[in-house]
Amino acid sequence: MAVISKNHFTLPHAATQTNPIPEDFFGPPPLIGGEDPVAYDALTRKVTADVQPRDTIEKLLIRDFVDLAWEVFRLRRLKANVLKTGEDIGIDTFIRRLLPNDDSAYDLSEEWTACKPRALRRVSNLLTKAGVTADAVVGETLVARLDDVERIDRLIASAEARRNNALREIDRHRSALGAALRAAIEEAEDAEFTDVEASQSVAETAQ
Numbered sequence: 001m002a003v004i005s006k007n008h009f010t011l012p013h014a015a016t017q018t019n020p021i022p023e024d025f026f027g028p029p030p031l032i033g034g035e036d037p038v039a040y041d042a043l044t045r046k047v048t049a050d051v052q053p054r055d056t057i058e059k060l061l062i063r064d065f066v067d068l069a070w071e072v073f074r075l076r077r078l079k080a081n082v083l084k085t086g087e088d089i090g091i092d093t094f095i096r097r098l099l100p101n102d103d104s105a106y107d108l109s110e111e112w113t114a115c116k117p118r119a120l121r122r123v124s125n126l127l128t129k130a131g132v133t134a135d136a137v138v139g140e141t142l143v144a145r146l147d148d149v150e151r152i153d154r155l156i157a158s159a160e161a162r163r164n165n166a167l168r169e170i171d172r173h174r175s176a177l178g179a180a181l182r183a184a185i186e187e188a189e190d191a192e193f194t195d196v197e198a199s200q201s202v203a204e205t206a207q
Contacts, residue, residue, distance in 0.1 A: 026063050030070070040070060051170065054177070061170045068163035072156060079152045083141050088113040090141030091123065098126050 029040045044066050053059045092109035099105045111119030127133060142149060 030067055032074070035074070040066075043070065054174070057173055058170055061166055061173065065163060065166040065170070068159055068166060071159045072163060075152055075156045075159060079149060079156070082145055082148050082152065083138065086141045086145040087137060089144040090137045090139070093140045093144065094137055095123065095126065098130055 029037060029044075031037055031040060044062075047062055047066055047069075051058065051062055053062055088109060091112050092106065095105045095109050095112075099108075108119055108122060112123045127136065130136075
């Protein structure tokens with residue numbers, strides 16, 4: 001076995017970085033109008049504290065994870081807003097079903113959408129008489145906007161899959177790093193053992 005000098009052997013180090021990446025290396029967060037940069041920063045700090053990145057690669061993977069997690073949150077909000085803004089369609093469909101021959105049905109749905117107290121009370125009474133709740137309006141809205149909701153659901157599923165993959169990449173990277181560290185330690189131990197054997201042989205020869 002070749003002798004490896006311990007004085008020239010170094011273990012790979014992940015925690016120590018001689019040239020740490022600057023704070024602005026990743027650029028500005030991928031936020032759109034109305035999104036809270038403070039919330040994004042809080043999420044980044046929380047994930048970083050939980051994961052404790054060991055090197056630049058893990059910092060890159062954490063940024064990917066945070067951005068994709070943020071995208072999932074954004075798409076979920078978008079889905080809720082699509083249903084919210086489509087309530088006028090749902091309530092109009094429902095009111096016309098309850099008042100098929102009433103010319104005021106359209107005005108009532110518009111006033112309900114505008115949250116006018118009289119319209120809110122009348123619609124509430126209509127729902128009670130029909131034996132249903134406000135969920136019926138949501139149901140009508142969902143049916144009317146189903147194509148949009150399904151497209152958003154597919155986008156959410158894709159973002160979730162990519163987010164989870166970023167997390168798995170951190171695990172893979174750490175597994176590979178752990179294997180490299182174990183190999184380096186074993187090599188160091190072999191080198192130390194060889195140095196000891198060589199020292200003993202020299203001593204025995206001298207005797």
